Amino acid sequence: MPGRHRDPRRNTALRATAAIAAAALVLAGSFLVYRQLNATSSCEGEAPLSVAASADIVDALRATADSLNQQKVAVDGKCVAIQVTMVEPADMTAALADLNSVSLTGIGQPSGNTQIPDVWVPDSATWLARLTTAAPAFQVAQAPSIARSPVVVAMPEPIAATLGWPAKTPSWTALLGAMTSGTGLRVGIVEPTRDAAGLSGLLALGAAAAGTGANSQAAATGALRALASGRSVLRDDLLARFPRSKDPAALKSALSAASLSEQAVIHYNATKPPVPLAALYLEPAPTALTFPYAVMPGLPTTKAGVAQRLLDEVRQPAFRDRLAALGLRAADGTYGSALATPKGAPAAASPNPAATPSPAATVAAVDRALSTWVAVTLPARMLAVIDVSGSMLERVATAGGATRAQVTLEAARRGLGLFDDSWAVGLWTFSTKLQGDRDYKQLLPIGPLSQQRNQMLATLGTITPKPDGDTGLYDTILAAYETVQRDWDPGRVNSVVMMTDGDNDDDNGVSLEQLQAKLKELADPNRPIQVVILAIGDKINPAPLQQITKLTGGGVFQAKDPAKIGEIFLQAISLRSAAPAS
Structure with a gap:
């Protein structure tokens, strides 16, 4: 078959058209680039x-x-x-x-x-x-x-399987029971004062403990002590404590559970560890990041x-x-x-607005949880000094008619239950002329709770106010400060915790000005002593007390409703780590 005839003029026209089209594309592209550069380069400075x-x-x-x-x-x-x-x-x-x-x-x-x-x-x-x-x-x-990023409970998969995972997820109450019933579950937490996921898990466990009825404080204390024994300052340190082998002995000796972000579990498992982590999405869901x-x-x-x-x-x-x-x-x-x-x-982990607490409620819960946490975990040497003046016999309507002394002593007993055996605690009472002309009386010297916890509890049960006693506050603060300073311990937070419902009314003792001058003389920035004052009731004047704690460090905490002394006690104890005033 003869070849098809090609018109050279047509070929020339096609080449010209292609060249024009190519030029147009180049120009159009150049114009778009110009527009983009002009749009993004029209700024100075x-x-x-x-x-x-x-x-x-x-x-x-x-x-x-x-x-x-x-x-x-x-x-x-x-x-x-x-x-x-x-x-x-x-x-x-x-x-x-x-x-x-x-x-x-x-x-x-x-x-x-x-x-x-x-x-x-x-x-x-x-x-x-x-x-x-x-x-x-x-x-x-x-x-x-x-x-x-949701907050989850991270567990080695073999351990999670013993709790029914992945077919079912345990409740917070079941987890709390496993932590405190001697099952061998080794729990950990990243320091909740610095880690949001750790704090979220702490709040969730606290809410679970509150729902255990009459045993709520014992459950909460047991959980806190279990967490405190397994806490880590850094997340990487905590992650390093999960098992590196499926051997039963390795699983038993390693970390069993910790509250972490979903992101942390994803990152951990991405390293292909020998024992991957299961992420348990417990309900109610903890506060997410x-x-x-x-x-x-x-x-x-x-x-x-x-x-x-x-x-x-x-x-x-x-x-x-x-x-x-x-x-x-x-x-x-x-x-x-x-x-x-x-x-x-x-598939989604968005918040439920109906179940989301108000910011005020969230902050209140956080403050309570962290106050308790710090009280449990911060090593301390403390002299507790309790007011036994006559006004402590006043009845508290909001506490079922119990006296101020009774609600104060109950707060002290509960607080003592939070302190582990690493604490050293002493106990005084004060009013006026409790021992001759002395306004204060030592009931127990400062000593390790590991040796005198039972004696401390028994002694608290014997304290009764002096019906005609006044409030020898300033003399007692000075004597307590000197006592704690005498055997100051560099490995602990050294503090005086005063619980009182009245202003100083001892005309025969030191004045406020004399007390301040003496504290300035005694204060040593290298050996700080915190003075924490719990003011009970709404009639006490906090101003002179604040002048005192400004010199020493610590603070004044007022429970205008004496029935709230327990909460105020925890807040006061938790702030013992504040730096002393300069």
């Missing part, structure tokens, strides 16, 4: 924004910020310059608490290296709730959640605009993918296929 974030989410935020910086995104005509740094939430909480002149249970003094950022992204909204409750003037502009995006108050307009631009960006699908790569869920609790969740994980 910098619009800086500092962001401090929890280690769990910092990489996702830093990648997002870097992308905006590289695109030269403009806010108010200036190029955004967002810097993201990692800061531990407890450290930032300490810095913000110090800035706002408040103290939070379990939060120490801030590091001099912690800088207040423009935006703070801690792992939990609890940090913010505690700060804003203690310092009402500190209110962040906004703090929406930008990620989520929600990563609030907290814009600090008082930002200038441009910085506030940059903060909003970054927030808009983290609400895009690309950020959800970055979260999944870190083992985190999106803020609504959902996740994509890139997130390898543990077996049995819910």
